[in-house]
Amino acid sequence: MFVKSFASTLVGIEAVTVAVEVDISMGIGMFLVGLPDNAVKESQERIRAAFGNSGFRMTGRKVVVNLAPADLRKEGSAYDLPIAVAILAATGQAVPDRLDRYVIMGELSLDGSVMPIRGALPIALKAKEEGFAGLILPAVNAREAAVVEGLEVIGVRSLTEVVGFLSGQRPLEPVRLDMSELFSAATGRHGEDFSDVRGQAHVKRALEIAAAGGHNVLMIGSPGSGKTMLARRIPTIMPPMTPEEALETTKIHSVAGKLGTEAGLLTRRPFRAPHHLASRVSLVGGGANPQPGEISLAHNGILFLDELPEFGRGLLEVLRQPLEEKTITVSRAKYNVEYPANFMLVAAMNPCPCGYYNHPTKGCVCSQGAVVRYMNRISGPLLDRIDMHVEVTPVAFSEMADSRPEEPSEAIRERVVRAREVQRMRFGEYEGIHTNAMMTSAMIRRFCPLTAGCSSMLEKAMQRLHLSARAYDRIIKLARTIADLEGEPDIGTAHIAEAIRYRSLDRETWGL
Template identity: 60%
Template sequence: MLVKVYGSAVFGVEATTITVEVNVASGIGYHLVGLPDNAIKESSFRIVAALQNNSYKFPGKKITVNMAPADLRKEGSAYDLTLALGILAASQQIKSSKISDYIIMGELSLDGGLQPIKGALPIAIKAKEEGFKGIILPIQNVKEAAIVTGLEVYGVSSIQQVIRFFDKDIPLERTEINTREEFYNNLEHLEHDFSDVKGQESIKRCMEIAAAGGHNIILIGPPGAGKTMLAKRLPSILPPMTLREALETTKIHSVVGKIKENVGLMSQRPFRSPHHTISDVALVGGGAYPQPGEISLSHNGVLFLDELPEFKRGVLEVMRQPLEDREVTISRAKFTVTYPSSFMLVASMNPSPSGFFNDPDSPHSSTPVEMQRYLSKISGPLLDRIDIHIEVTPVPFDKLSEERKGESSVDIRTRVTAARHLQTSRFQNNEKVHYNAQMNVKQIREFCKLDEASKNLLKIAMERLNLSARAYDRILKVARTIADLEASEHIQGAHISEAIQYRSLDREGWLG
């Protein structure tokens, strides 16, 4: 008897429906075709044990299983439940009348229990698009899939529950979530707050500008100056995620199985901080079966690279294209996958190998040659793609011992959100641009027009600091953001002056 059961495969951040055709005929043998990987080939052992431990049998006949489309590579153990139900239905041990109405996914334990799968959200989205009645998957993934409205989502903990549902019409408990209500309820929960930071008012101002315009920023200062503390609080002043951004972000994290158990839609912007030993593939994504890297996991959030010169130069260089295009394309012989990677880059570094720069009280010092060698680990083109360079100095004792709390993240976020609303209105006719950092050259010329005094000021700075054409554009973008924070329609000389100050690494004599 031939039975068709449906599963799903995830490529990039999109799912593709897989038809599992199971035919049981006279003879002996188990034949699994359709480009399965080793994890799927090994599924027969898990299925046999799971069925036996639940009082069912693996038929001793000729079983042929085809996973269509047959020319598409399938991977992972999430097809165990799909294959097991197909075999039971084809061998007439259970009814098969309703089985084709559902997408069925799950990894089997030997006792028939179910383990969580990856990519539940894109699978559920595809199931709804293709008109399936519902989706059956492990209970650990049920909240993630239930984000999709108009689809029956059933979370199960064992194969026995699924068998009873199809064979004896014992209903499963449907999971329904009010996506909007849950999303907006969790939106204001902030883990870190800028009110915890003592002093550093000028650095907070930089972080506010960076957040308002989506600008990349690098913090340069000695150990203990507060670089990491400031970076971790940046997501708390970014505008709250929109529902569309939350769905995009959740899909990417779902594909790599990074969604926490019993969590549906991600409501907080991601903050990723990879170690400096990370490989280029782990950073940008890839592998034999491409997976998103850290820059895609940072989509709509913050990627923090602590001690930037300690990262391998080759790893940093592969970020140059994603920083410009805000997406990563991974090509293989038979397919191409594109992952979104619109993130804010926040980097930190010591100004010298010892960590102290021109500090007469420090017992450590570095020669100009050592400092130059240290800084040369970061290429000029990469630094050009970072809009704001700012020096972070240690906080004096009198500031550290102050009882008074600083300005809260909520207050700063209010100003940032207001500036973002101006930018959203400005770029409403362009689907690819949402904030100032995303402007291309044409848009910079249109929205960053200067008066004569501002032009002269920028010209002097360009000549004295020997800035590149890309640095020129970065200054204009930052100046536009500073003007937006003041709700100013035009860029003024003061805005240009402040933006020029945030190009520390371009200044001649910075090495002392």
Template identity: 60%
Template sequence: MLTKTFSSAVYGIKATTIGVEVNISSGTKYYIVGLPDNAVKESLQRIESAILTVGYRMPRQKIVVNLAPADLRKEGSAYDLSIAIGILAASGQLDTDRLKDYLILGELSLDGSIQPIKGGLPIAIQAQQDGFKGIILPQQNAREAAAVNQLDTLPVSNLKEVIDFFNGDLNINPTRIDIESEFRQQVDNYDIDFSDVKGQENIKRALEIAAAGGHNVILIGPPGSGKTMLAKRLPTILPPLTLNESLETTKIHSVSGQLKASSSLMTIRPFRAPHHTTSDVALVGGGNNPQPGEISLAHNGVLFLDELPEFKRSVLEVMRQPLEARNITISRARFSVDYPASFMLIAAMNPCPCGYYNHPEKECICGSAMVQRYLGKISGPLLDRIDLHVEVTPVEFKELSNARVSENSAAIRSRVISARKVQEQRFADHATVHSNAQMGSKMLREVCRIDETGKQLLSMAMEKLGLSARAYDRILKVARTIADMENEKHILNHHLAEAIHFRSLDRENWAG
């Protein structure tokens, strides 16, 4: 007897519906065809044990399972449940009337219990688009899949529940959530705040500018000066995620299996801080079964690279293209997948190997050549993509002991949101540009015009401070953001002066 159930495969952050065709005929062997990997081939052993454990029989005949379309690679254990239901239906142990209405996914344990899968949200989105009535999946994935409206999300914990449901002996209540209400309640749920930081007003100002224009930042300073503490608080002053951004970010974390079982949506901007020993594949994504890397997991949020010169040169260089294109394409012989990677980069580093170059009190033991060699680990093309270079100095004791409460993140964020609204109006006709940092050269000439006085100031700064040519566009972008924060239509001289101040590493002889 031939029956058909439906499952799903995730490629990138998009899902494809897979038809699971099961045919039982005379013979003795089991076959799975349709480009299955080892995890799929091994499923028959798990399925047989699970079926016997819950009190049903495994047919002792020839069983052929076809996963269609047959030219797509099938990977992982999420097909177990769909194949098991197909075998039971083909052997006459299960009613087939409602099989066409539901997508069925889950990994089976030997005792019949169902383990969680990856990619519940994109699978549910595709199920709705394909016109399915509902989706049957593990209980741990129910909340993320329930974010999709007009689709019954049926959570199950063991194979027996699924069998009883299709036989009409059990009614499974769909998981339902009010996605917009839940999103509004949790959108500002941060445990840290800028009011925790004592002093460092200049650095806070730089991070506010970065947040307002979507600019990348590098913080240079000695150990213990507060670089990491400041970087971790950057997401708290970024504009809140929109519902669409939240769905897109949740899809990426769902595919990578990093979404908590209690979560339905990611409501705060991600903050990713990979260790400096990470590999280039871990950073940009990939592997035999391509998975999102850290730059994609930081999509719509912040990627923090601490101790930047300690990262391998090859790891840092693979970020150059994603920083410009804001997505990453991973190609394989048979297919390629695209992952979004629109993130803010914030990097931190010591100014030299010992960490005390330019320190107001402690003496640096590194020679100028050693300092230059240390800074040279960061390539020019990568620095070219970082708009603000900020020197961080240690906080004095009187600042640390001051009882005055610093400005909180909410107050800073309100100014950031106002500046972003100005940019939204400016770039309303440009689908791929949302902030000043994303402007191309042509748009930069139109938006960042300066008068003759401003040109003279910029010319003098480049000559006197030895600023490189690549600093020119970056200064204009940052100056445009500062003007937006003051709601000024034109870039004024003090906007340029402040932007020039934040180009430390472009100054000649900065490291002696």
């Protein structure tokens, strides 16, 4: 007897529907075809044990399982459940006429319980797109899939529950989420706040500008000056994610298996801080079974690289393409996948190996050559792609002991949100452009006209600081954001001057 059920496989962060075809005929043995990997091939032993411990019987006849399309590699253990259900339907132990309405996914334990899977959200989106009535998957993944409206999401805990539901003998309530409740919870107070940071007014100003325009920023200062503390509070001033951003971000984390068991939709912007000993694959993505790396996990959020020069030179150079293209392509002999990578890079570093170059009270023990070599660990092309270079100086005792309250993150976030709204209106006709940092050269000419005074000031800065054409564009983008924060329709000389100050740590001038 021939029976077909439906499952799904992941290609990048998108799902592809897989038809699980089961044919039972004369003969003995179980055969899996359709480019299954070892985890899929091992499913037959898990299925046999699950049948025996759940009160079902495995047929003694020949079983052929084809996973179509047969030229697409199938990976992982999530095919256990659709294969098992199709075999039960083919042997008359389950009702086959409801299989074509549902996509079924889940790993089987030997006792018949259903284990979690990765990628529930993209699988649910694909199921809805292709017109399936619902999705049957492990109960711990049900909240994640229930984000997709108009799809019946059935969370199950065992093989017997699935068979009972498909046979109509065990009704199960679909899982539903209140999306407004999820987004309202995201607007609550964070555990950290900018009001915790004493002093550092100029750095707070720089980070406000960076958050408002989506600009990359490098903080350079001596140990203990507050670089990491400031960086970890940037998410508290970022604007809330839109539903579209939340959906896309959740898909990436779902495919990577980074969502918690009770997670539904990620409504707060991600903050990823990989250690400087991280491997290239963990940062970029890929591997034997391709998964997104830290660069993609920071999509629509922040990628924080602390102690930037301690990262390997080759590791840092892979950032250049995603910083420009906002995507990253991982190409290997067996696959080629593309992951979104629209993140805001925030980096921190010491000014020299000992950490006290330019310190107001402590002397630096490094030679001039050592300072230059330390800075040379960051290549010119990468440094050129960082919009803002901010020097972080130690906080004086008088500022630390001051009991007056500092400005909270909420007040800063209100200004950032207003500036982002101006940009949203400005770029409404451009698909995929949301912030000033994403403007192309043509858009800079259209939205950032400069007066004669601004042009003259910028020309002098280019000659003095030996800046590149890319730095020229980034200064103008930065000035546009500063003007937006101040509610100014046009860029003025004061905006250009402030933007130029954030290039003062350019490699051409630092350490000389």
